[in-house]
Structure formats: structure tokens, C-alpha cells
Amino acid sequence: MAYRTVLCFTGADHSDQDVRTAAGLCAEIGAHLSVLIISPATLFMWHRIGDGVLEWPVGIDRFAQDAVRLEKRSSDIQKLLESMSLTYDVDPVYCDPASLGEVARQRALCADLTIIGPGLLNDENLGPPVVNGCLFDTGKPALVVPKGAEATLWPRRVLVGWDTRVEASRAIREALGLLCVAEEVRVALVDPKANYNGNGAKPGADIAAYLTRHGARVSVDLLPSAGKSAATVLAQHAIDISADMIVMGAYGSRRLRERLFGGVTRWIFDKPTLPLFLAR
Numbered sequence: 001m002a003y004r005t006v007l008c009f010t011g012a013d014h015s016d017q018d019v020r021t022a023a024g025l026c027a028e029i030g031a032h033l034s035v036l037i038i039s040p041a042t043l044f045m046w047h048r049i050g051d052g053v054l055e056w057p058v059g060i061d062r063f064a065q066d067a068v069r070l071e072k073r074s075s076d077i078q079k080l081l082e083s084m085s086l087t088y089d090v091d092p093v094y095c096d097p098a099s100l101g102e103v104a105r106q107r108a109l110c111a112d113l114t115i116i117g118p119g120l121l122n123d124e125n126l127g128p129p130v131v132n133g134c135l136f137d138t139g140k141p142a143l144v145v146p147k148g149a150e151a152t153l154w155p156r157r158v159l160v161g162w163d164t165r166v167e168a169s170r171a172i173r174e175a176l177g178l179l180c181v182a183e184e185v186r187v188a189l190v191d192p193k194a195n196y197n198g199n200g201a202k203p204g205a206d207i208a209a210y211l212t213r214h215g216a217r218v219s220v221d222l223l224p225s226a227g228k229s230a231a232t233v234l235a236q237h238a239i240d241i242s243a244d245m246i247v248m249g250a251y252g253s254r255r256l257r258e259r260l261f262g263g264v265t266r267w268i269f270d271k272p273t274l275p276l277f278l279a280r
Helices: 017-029 060-082 097-108 127-136 166-174 176-181 205-213 230-240 253-260
Strands: 005-011 032-040 045-049 054-058 088-095 113-116 142-144 157-161 184-190 218-223 245-249 276-279
Touching: 005 017, 005 097, 005 127, 017 032, 017 060, 017 113, 032 060, 032 097, 060 088, 088 097, 097 127, 113 127, 127 142, 157 166, 157 176, 157 230, 166 176, 166 205, 166 245, 166 276, 176 245, 184 205, 184 230, 205 218, 218 230, 230 245
Parallel strands: 005 032, 005 113, 032 088, 113 142, 157 184, 157 245, 184 218, 245 276
Antiparallel strands: 045 054, 142 276
16 A cells, blocks of 8 residues: 555654654655644633632633744744655644544544654653544554654565454555565464464465465464563564564554553563554
8 A cells, every 4th residue: 555645743842753753754655744733722720819800711821832832843843844855734733632532533534654653652641642543543554663763664574463353454454565565574473273263274374375465575473472472472573583663453442552651562662673563
């Protein structure tokens, strides 16, 4: 699949790292970059003055400061992108914190791929609702790029986590363009069982044949867990084979939130970092 529109979310107080990463990926493939700068709205409170004759909304000054900061951030990003050879649009959004997920969902619906960089991952306020909104409520894929990772949309070697679930199938479908240009695709199954209702007589053979028909260069790795979690096994195997990216399915809003902001990217953070291509 060709990625023609790539979406990037950033906060008004974030660094330029996430935008630069997304811009570099767009330049690689000639895609349009859409940047959404999000600032959660300030909650207003009314302050009683004197005997209650006069009330004044506390928070207006903060609102004005936020608006100025958001506008400056938008201007700075546009100046940054002007120096790069790509088309782009930059939109600042000041919204109710409860609406963050919906704002992310609406924008992701009109994009082919969302880039989730370390700035967003490390933002406890913006990160979870934006990731849930753009990934779980749209059916669109996301590329998680942890701090220190070297992301590319022309990967040399890709590890695919396969377990016959529909989410894994969708991740592969959404990543076909990446998989077909890679020099090597390693389909990995952790503790697979040969059965005709799931993996078939030869675990991994069906999905390998599917990818081969699309032109991918595929091999299948059957990995024992040895008492470790599947995520840990896949992460270590990706490191062992010098993979540039992991492709896998996302299996549920609550579980992915736990993983992205506590678990699955932690095993990426704690080891040589790798981009993670997710779809649901």
C-alpha cells in the first residue's frame, strides 16, 4: 500500500523531534505530511469577589498564554517544514481534554499512516487518548518510533509477529508496501501448535505463501518461549536478526495502552530501539 498522507501529532510544548521524524519519512516516499498541534483547553473557574456581586473567570490569562504559545508553535513548525522538499499542512487545535481521542480519530481517518514519536509517547496527558483515538477507532495503522530509533519506510529487514489473529493479518496487509520492498521478511511465531483450525500442519506456511505471492522475500522462524512472554521473545529475536522494524497486530485498547505506556515499548526502550508498526 502506498502511503500518500502521513499524520503526525505533537504538543504545543513538545520538541521538534516527532515532526522531524515524520518529515524525514515523508521525504523518503514522497508523501504529504499533515501535522496536528494539540493543546488541551484550560478549564475555567469562577472566582467570587467581595460579597458575591462580581465574579471573574479564573483561567482567561492562561487561555491567552496557551493561544499565543500554540500559534508560535505552528509558525515554527511551518518554518521548519518549508526547508524540506515535501508538501505539508499544519493545524493548531485547542480542545477539551475529553475530546482528544475524537480529534485524533477524525484526523487519522483521512490519513494512510500515523507516526507516533517519543514526544507523544512520553506525554501522559496527550499520549494515551491520541494513540487510542488514531489506532483503535479508525482501523488505520500507526508507526511507533521510540526515542533513539532510526525509522525508515524502506526497511532492509522486517520481523513480523504472526499468531493467526485478525489483527496480525490486518497489520500485514497495511504493511504490504514495506514488506515487499524489504530485502528480507522474517515471520516469527512463538510456541506455535500445528493444527488444522489455526496454524495448519506447517505453522507460518500459509502467511509466508501469501506474502511471497506479493513479492516479499520471506522465511519463517518458529520460536520457543522458554517461559518468557511472546513480546519479550519477539523483541529479542528482532535484535538478534538486526531487524529495522517489527510489524504486529494491536490487540485491544486497554492492553495496548498498558503496552505503549508501560510494557511493550518498554522492552523496546530497554533494548536497542526499534520502530513498531501496529494495526488493528
